[in-house]
Amino acid sequence: MKTTRVLAASLLAVGLSFTAARSETAHSPNPPRESWSFAGIFGKFDQAQLQRGFQVYREVCSNCHSMNLVRFRNLAESGGPGFNAGQIKALAAEYKVKELNDNGEEIERNARPADAWPSPFPNEKAAAAANGGKAPPDFSVLAKARTFERGFPLFVVDAMPFVGYSEQGVDYIHALLNGYEEPPAGKDVPDGAHYNKYMDGNLIAMAKPLSDGQVTYAKGANGEPVVPETVEQYSRDVAAFMAWAAEPHLEARKALGFRVILFLILLSGLLYYVKKRVWADVGGEVHGLQPELHKAG
Amino acid sequence: MANTVPTPDTATGAADGSRRDFLYLATGSALAVGMAAAAWPFVASMAPDAATVAAGAPLDVDLAPIQDGQIVNVFWRGKLIFVRNRTEKEIKELSEVKLADLIQPQADSDRVKEGHAKWLVVYGNCTHLGCVPIGHQGQYDGWSCPCHGSLFDASGRVRRGPAPSNLPIPPYVFEGDTKIRIGEEAGKAVA
């Protein structure tokens, strides 16, 4: 009955050829995989990068994109951009939030660290109306809400330790911001749309948001720029910032995970020897998953 | 073959026994430590979360609109706080109370900020079981608790049980003569 196995394998092969055939047609190219400081088992955010990314968000993106789930105080919490409490208090005070006073009238007061990042539009309908019918997506979890398919067998590799890949959303955002190009000949770009290599269907409502030199970063000690002020760098920084906004406890998660897994492996080792000792009393244990299959007689 | 190893009967010397005991002890302790560690996040998650803690930041209260004799309710960290503008007569009477007559002896002057004897700021839940006492009621003209009849004077001191102690005073500071900041002490927000 080797034939059944051959049959199964060929079935699989036929299936695989469908994916290969599909991915080359209709879809936009997959974003290139970038290297991120927060990827991998020991990943940590680059504080300076998060601060720059926040600056890009604040000066450019936040004119249209809300970030409702992020509070001012989050910017000072550990594992984040690392601003101090005083900076955050001053930053918050630059913004106004609405609340009701004791007489039920709507008043404006200075924002406090506990307040959410203020939205650029009063509500979602207003945001949609001001942006051609569709509200610009909120940034809070956007880096986790975007992804792309890598197909078999890469999706299996992506799940594995050390070679795994879970930054698809961040790469997508970075690629998208760099994906504005002249449309190829024959591609019809309607009014209010823009050609973007990485957007699904290649048409995006957002005009190219970043240009070289648009945001002025703080200079280094010697007065020289620390990083280039280019679209490439801006998009990289803001994508990293969005990765943090979507997963503010990433550093704590990875650090705790390392300790938990290490402990569990040590415990497994101890338990293995205990089990061996215990079973020695009855002449040893049967090992493996199916030892009986490999035993003669 | 592990399956046909000879009986361990021959190998149960004292040395082996103590090694076995150590292995069992080490594994048992590791299991216990692991379980305790696993319980920690569950316990910690029940503590006030970051949003609640942040929302508990100090609260400014403007005293200017509060009339003589008026009691105003404010909330800080979800807790009710009475701010009472006391009359001269009340203050005078309170200062004459003999401390020995009190359930929890405390001078009125110790319950207000120096130079601001007019203003009493106390938590608004009865120290018996947490009901809200009603102001300007009872024979001491402070508060009277509707649940079990505890009476407080205009200094928030308990004068008749079952409440065991005086209404506690929240941390606050005066920011000028007509503004207090609740939740701050010695220039720092309380934890």
Add this chain to the structure above:
Amino acid sequence: MSAHGTAYVPKSRLAKWFETRLPLVGLVHSSFVSFPVPRNLNYFWTFGAILMLMLGVQIVSGIWLAMHYDPSATAAFNSVEHIMRDVNYGWLLRYMHANGASMFFVAVYIHMFRGLYYGSYKAPREVLYILGVIIYLLMMATAFLGYTLPWGQMSYWGATVITNILAAIPVVGDTIQSLLWGGYSVGSPTLNRFFSLHYLMPFMIVGVVVLHVWALHVTGQNNPTGIPIKSGKDAVPFTPYATIKDVFAATVFMVFFAYWIFYQPNYLGHADNYVPANPGVTPKHIVPEWYFLPFYAILRAVPDKLGGVILMFGAVLILAFAPWLDTSRVRSANYRPIYRQFFWLFVVVCIVLGWLGAKPPEGGYVIASQICTFYYFAHFLIVMPLVGLFETPNRLPGSILESVTGPGKQVHGGSGMPVGAAAAPPSKG
């Protein structure tokens, strides 16, 4: 452990007093201490204990999440993010619960395939097995209900698609659908009742698990040879032998589980579920969680709504008939050379169906789904009855002990179990 396999005898007066009024300790003792376990169980048999662990993890983490979750359409998404951002270790609780569901299914699928391979569904274990199928059904319902709770796009559209499936049921379908919705579409009332039911069902699972374990302890465990315990030498007492093995295996499984929680927490979910539910926009690919994909492929293999629904439910229900569809008198596929090949083909077909379920329903994928769906049912309806009739099984070992040591050899030491304990199920409970 000098008294292997003996019944519990209360020592103190208090214990005696209690035991004569409620023999609880004796019951636990006979079920988890002195219970005779075939000595040749391999690691596939540890998944029962791993499933108990996962059920516990899901119930505990779920109860803790419910302390912070808000089941209304306007607040659900943000309350989940509140758990992720503000609650101390909230991210851990949520990732534990979300990935725990996947791990639960990993373990249950291994457990089920083990049962199918070794013929654990055959007499006298039919009731034990059917209780298992019921647990699996309850698990699927619980998982589906739970997936709607974050109220993202996949939650919303998954709920919409599945409730529309129920509308295909003739005559009563529309009524069932509107009772589930509590409105004219999936909305806040739906989310509220789904939360309520999601909280209820795990406790129903606990109830059936108790019956499942009870039935197991009446019939005793199957084993890789499929032949019953014949003498005390075939068995060892549950404690410490099976206990320590289960604890070890469960700890290794937790390493695997922890990897997903801490390093790939969103891999098994869908990115679209981080987009708040929007009744006006459907995600490009609506795909259920991975553990439902084979059934989803079966659903879409048929171009007819009712037909697809019948096949999908049939694919689960047919499991319950395996004890009577399999005509072989040999339990374990280890001794069934032909059936064993078909079994592995069945496993491959299930995996391919899972992969197809994630693909868009068009072109070659549909044809492949139809071929696989055909084999899925043929395995139960044709292969199981026919192979059992025509196959010549290999020679079975004389006893469990012989399968471990080889024929004619003796195990030194190891007193084994009293035969009586092995032959007669604990009857005092």
